[in-house]
Amino acid sequence: xxxxxxxxxxxxxxxxxxxxxxxxxxxxxxxxxxxxxxxxxxxxxxxxxxxxxxxxxxxxxxxxxxxxxxxxxxxxxxxxxxxxxxxxxxxxxxxxxxxxxxxxxxx
Amino acid sequence: xxxxxxxxxxxxxxxxxxxxxxxxxxxxxxxxxxxxxxxxxxxxxxxxxxxxxxxxxxxxxxxxxxxxxxxxxxxxxxxxxxxxxxxxxxxxxxxxxxxxxxxxxxxxxxxxxxxxxxxxxxxxx
Numbered sequence: 001x002x003x004x005x006x007x008x009x010x011x012x013x014x015x016x017x018x019x020x021x022x023x024x025x026x027x028x029x030x031x032x033x034x035x036x037x038x039x040x041x042x043x044x045x046x047x048x049x050x051x052x053x054x055x056x057x058x059x060x061x062x063x064x065x066x067x068x069x070x071x072x073x074x075x076x077x078x079x080x081x082x083x084x085x086x087x088x089x090x091x092x093x094x095x096x097x098x099x100x101x102x103x104x105x106x107x
Numbered sequence: 108x109x110x111x112x113x114x115x116x117x118x119x120x121x122x123x124x125x126x127x128x129x130x131x132x133x134x135x136x137x138x139x140x141x142x143x144x145x146x147x148x149x150x151x152x153x154x155x156x157x158x159x160x161x162x163x164x165x166x167x168x169x170x171x172x173x174x175x176x177x178x179x180x181x182x183x184x185x186x187x188x189x190x191x192x193x194x195x196x197x198x199x200x201x202x203x204x205x206x207x208x209x210x211x212x213x214x215x216x217x218x219x220x221x222x223x224x225x226x227x228x229x230x231x232x
Contacts, residue, residue: 001169031214031216032216032217034218034219036152036219038152043202043222043223043224043225044144044152044202044219044222045222046218046219046220049209049211049216049217049218050209050211050212050214050216050218053209053211053216055218055220087151087152089152089154089219091216091217091218094166095154095166095167095168095169096142096154096157097154098151098152098153098154099151100151101151101152
């Protein structure tokens with residue numbers, strides 16, 4: 001199975017900060033990667049698909065990049081509603097695998 | 108409104124069985140792959156299984172193969188997950204999700220664009 005390694009596992013940031021989360025795949029997954037946001041007690045929400053395409057309705061401060069094995073989710077100007085846990089997901093091969101998550105906390 | 112609503116969770120003893128349901132509305136259910144994802148208490152997300160539009164292709168994570176069965180009834184706009192031989196490690200919130208197809212830059216991509224609210228399964232004696 002393809003393993004997905006996210007880093008960091010958690011980070012503290014302030015409103016207005018630029019935040020970067022990385023995800024590394026154990027093998028080449030082209031750009032078959034999505035990013036999801038989850039708030040406590042809620043279902044996940046799709047932010048990015050195909051590594052860099054913004055899902056409809058998602059604010060443009062979210063962006064994704066990368067291909068092959070290394071990917072990045074960037075939040076350009078952190079807002080109060082962005083404090084949440086973020087997951088990457090590879091959809092290149094079965095079984096689909098999520099990263100372990102990155103919790104973004106208020107500094 | 109596009110919506111997925113799960114039901115069927117509960118408390119079950121190890122070795123027991125349960126059937127989860129996911130009712131879809133607001134979209135043409137029969138044209139989408141559908142997926143189950145679970146989340147153990149305090150843990151991350153784990154993809155469990157998915158099923159093709161016509162039900163003829165199914166995929167599972169290794170930890171549930173032979174114990175869980177995904178199915179669907181397109182006439183009822185419903186997705187199911189049959190959980191058998193349950194173990195404590197199956198304790199989780201189970202989410203159903205719509206597996207959307209995106210055509211971008213000449214390629215086809217999957218992503219889970221609509222999620223239900225989840226249903227809790229607790230396996231305990």
